[in-house]
Every structure is written in structure tokens, then in C-alpha cells.
Amino acid sequence: MSRLLRHPADVRSVGIVAVYLGLLAALLFVPASRNVGVYAAACAASFLNTVVIHNHQHQGLFRSRLLNRVWSCVLSFGALYPASANVPSHNVVHHGFADGDAPDWAAPTKVDLGHPLLDLLHFPNVAGPDTFAGVRRWASGRKAFVTQYRVEMGFAFGLTGALLAWDFWTTLFFLVMPQLYGARNILRINLLQHAACDTTSPWNHSRNFVGRAFNWVMCNNGYHTLHHLRPGVHWSDLPRVHDTVVAPHIDPRLVEPSLVAYLVRTYLLGGRRGTSLAGLAPAPARTSQELPC
DSSP, rough: OTTSSGGGGHHHHHHHHHHHHHHHHHHHHHHOOOOOHHHHHHHHHHHHHHHHHHHHHSSBBSSSSHHHHHHHHHHHHHSSSGGGGHHHIIIIIITTTTTTTTEOOOOOGGGGSSHHHHHHHHHHHHHHHHHHHHHHHHHOHHHHHHHHHHHHHHHHHHHHHHHHHHHHHHHHHIIIIIHHHHHHHHHHHHHHTTTTOOOTSSSSSSSSEHHHHHHHHTTTOHHHHHHHOTSSSGGGGHHHHHHIIITTTTTTGGGEEEEHHIIIIIIIIIIISOOOOOOOOOOOOOOOGGGGO
């Protein structure tokens, strides 16, 4: 397997998806496995499948172009949306924090229901439709992208549809619901990583979650500031480069040791979404060697 991969660390990515598909298969075909523990594990693995989509669409996991296309189809089935949608929605628009003169399709400012928890729950209902409408606009005239997008959609919805025809209610509850769990929660991550941040700042545009256990499972996707600054850095190198490039400059309020603690403090106990950065002191002057690239 390692010979097929661009980077040996992506054995972990393949393992995550293999575990996820195994959990789905168990839920669908082994009635004895249908319990709360396995179901919760499948939902959690569904979210991790979307993390792998994110990494794969930045840097294809495999050396082979064909294997990367096949892998995108497998990932699309796991999330029930075409993995290639990440190219315009994340790589192009989100990394620029804007769609031309319009805001990012998943900008945190799209929701304001008066309480952070309500915003978090409702966010996918707004960001999801905006994202796929934006993808359709962006895809116009890009034939190669449209072809791959349609192949992924056909595989994901075709296989899911066949399983629904086989056993509708079992498939709906034990396959489609976990698929949607991952797809919806990867959108919520945008809120957690960027709410109340300053997207005009070179260092303070993203919130980072730096817990070691969290990042081992999440393939280091908690190091979000560096990912925006240098999206070409492989996920396995993010902690090391974060410590040298980002840590000396970022406001410490945007470095969270625990995602769970942040969720409890901000979305359950807090009265406002995120941490206000109003009045933040300007970033320190940098030399040309320190500038993000």
C-alpha cells in the first residue's frame, strides 16, 4: 500500500476510510451489530471520511491519477456528495474567504439566530445549499471537472440508491443518516474554525485546535491557520511547521487546547459565538522571510 501512496503517512487516511466502510457494512448486513456504540462510531468515522476528502482534494493520496479518481468515488459514497465539490468550495473560495465580491459560501456570518448553539445547529442548512449552488456556477465550462463530478455523483447516489431499493428503511437509518452526519458536520467546522476571527489578518483568520489526541484522529486538521497559509504542506507536517511559522505570531486566543472545552464554553455556556477579536493589536512587523506563502 505504501508504494501506491504519495506520502507514507496516508496509510492512516486509507485506514480511516476502511474502518468507516466496515462499520457501514456491519450495520447494513449484520443485525447483531446494530447498537448505539457501533452507530455512533459510524457517524464519527463518517466525519473523518470528509476530513480525508479535504486532504485528498488538496493533494491526491495516490501516485496514480486513476487511483485518485477511483478513491474520490469511494469517498463520495461515504459522504453522499461528490468529493470534487471541495475543489471550488474549499480550495478556491474558502481559502480566499470570498467568491469574488461575494462572501465565502460557508462564511460564519451567514447565520445569526441570537445564540451560538442555534447558529451551529442551523449552519449546514444555509451553507450547504449556498455551497452547491456556487459549485454549479463555478463548474460551468470546466468539462474535465464536470465529468469527474458526475462520475462521483453517479457512483455515490447510484450505490446508495441500489441499497435503498434493496432495503429502504435499513439503508436509510444505517447508511444514509451516517453519510449525512459527516457531510453536515464538515460544514460546521467552518463555523468553529473561523467564527469571530479576522479574515483580513495574515495570522488571525483561523482558530486552531491543537490537542494531540484530537489531531491524531483528525490528521492534524486542527492546525487551520497554517493550512490556509501553506495549503501545500502535507497534513503530517502541520504541527511542526505551525510551531515555527504560526505560533510566534498568532493571537493566543485562537489556539485552543481542546475542541470539547471550546464547544462547551462557547456553544453551551457562552452567550456569544466565538471569541471577539475586536481591538486586537496589529500583528508584529515581519521580514520577507516570515511572510506566509
